[in-house]
Amino acid sequence: xxxxxxxxxxxxMRAANKIVGDVLREIEQYVKPGxxxxxxxxxxxxxxxxxxxKPSFKGYGGFPAASCISIxxxxxxxxxxxxxxxxxxxxxIDVGTILNGYNGDGARxxxxxxVSPEKQRLIDVTRESFFEGIKQVKAGRRLGDYSHAxxxxxESHGFSVVRAMVGHGIGKAMHEDPEVPNYGRAGSxxxxxxxxxxxxxxMVNAGGYAVTIDRHDKWTCRAADGLPSAHYENTVVVxxxxxxxxxx
Ligand code: MG
Numbered sequence: 001x002x003x004x005x006x007x008x009x010x011x012x013m014r015a016a017n018k019i020v021g022d023v024l025r026e027i028e029q030y031v032k033p034g035x036x037x038x039x040x041x042x043x044x045x046x047x048x049x050x051x052x053x054k055p056s057f058k059g060y061g062g063f064p065a066a067s068c069i070s071i072x073x074x075x076x077x078x079x080x081x082x083x084x085x086x087x088x089x090x091x092x093i094d095v096g097t098i099l100n101g102y103n104g105d106g107a108r109x110x111x112x113x114x115v116s117p118e119k120q121r122l123i124d125v126t127r128e129s130f131f132e133g134i135k136q137v138k139a140g141r142r143l144g145d146y147s148h149a150x151x152x153x154x155e156s157h158g159f160s161v162v163r164a165m166v167g168h169g170i171g172k173a174m175h176e177d178p179e180v181p182n183y184g185r186a187g188s189x190x191x192x193x194x195x196x197x198x199x200x201x202x203m204v205n206a207g208g209y210a211v212t213i214d215r216h217d218k219w220t221c222r223a224a225d226g227l228p229s230a231h232y233e234n235t236v237v238v239x240x241x242x243x244x245x246x247x248x
Contacts, residue, residue: 001177002176002177002178002192002193003176003177003195003196003197004194004195004196005171005195005196005237009171010197010237012100012101012102013102013103013104013170013235013246014246015100016099017097017106017235017246017247018247019048019099020095020096020097020246020247021246021248022047023047023048023051024093024107026043027043028108031085031093031110032085032112032113033084033085033086033112034084034085035084035085036080036084037071037078037081037083037091038065038081038082040093041065041067041069044066044093045066048095048097051099053097053098053099053104054098055067055097056096056098056103056104060096060174064079065080066095067093067095068092068107069091069093070093070094070220070221070231071085071090072089072090072091072228073222073228074092074220074221074222075222075231076165076221076231077094077219077220077221079217079219079220085112087113088112088113088114090112090122090123090228091109091110092108092109092229092231093110094106094107094233095107096174101172102171103171103172103173103174104235105174105233105235106235107201107231107232107233108231108233109123109126109127109231109232110123119228121157122159122204122229125153125159125204126203126204126231126232129154129161129202129232130150130201130202130233132149132150132152132153133146133150133153133200133202134146134200134236134243136148136149137192137200137236137238138238138240138242139192139238139240140192141191142186142187142188142190142191143178143189144185144186144187144188145186145187147180147183147184147185148186149186150182150183151182151183151184154202159204161183161205161209162229163181163183164211165203165221166180166181167198167199167233168180168198169196170197170198170235171197180199180201182201182202182203193238194238194239195238196237196238197235197236197237197238198235198236198238199233200233200234200236201231201233201234202233203229203230203231204230204231205223205228205229206223206227206229207223207225207226208223210223210224234246235247
């Protein structure tokens with residue numbers, strides 16, 4: 001069952017997710033060679049707390065920080081640390097909030113200084129695949145229509161979509177039904193209704209789709225072939241005519 005949110009619940013989703021969009025816009029100016037991922041995380045945490053929300057990732061399943069910061073071949077769930085960002089890397093920043101009992105979730109991938117054309121293309125295709133996907137989303141369509149559109153777009157550019165990690169319903173909990181794969185068959189999956197809230201998040205690998213999880217921290221998810229990976233996520237509400245994006 002995908003929850004159908006009332007208009008007053010959607011108002012609360014807008015508020016929680018606006019903070020996510022704001023912090024992801026704010027953080028971009030700090031993504032530079034020489035900054036540590038822990039410094040970025042502190043800025044993010046302060047921003048969310050100052051906005052009156054809580055960072056939902058902190059303590060989630062034991063995760064130690066307010067944000068996931070994932071460099072180059074790290075797909076998602078990188079743990080902020082004293083690691084310094086270097087020119088030419090790409091870094092994905094994933095942020096979650098809770099405000100008045102409702103959850104926000106979103107992610108962006110940024111270039112650190114100047115990056116190779118191939119890495120820039122990976123960032124661009126990942127973002128574009130989200131927008132290709134949401135063209136297929138409105139009340140009465142099936143979730144697989146989104147999944148298929150993302151996969152088709154990504155693969156047409158020679159990249160692959162991660163299979164082991166997926167998007168999700170979102171609302172009173174950060175992760176609710178349904179799972180939202182970024183690959184699949186058109187016309188398959190649950191029927192969408194107006195008021196469904198979804199975190200849609202293509203994770204795209206420059207090489208193959210296989211990933212590994214680091215044994216020592218049980219979080220860090222890497223492209224198995226060591227090639228770069230990008231991530232782009234927005235929380236949306238399904239409407240009768242399309243989607244309202246809550247995290248831009
Ligand atoms: Mg998410």
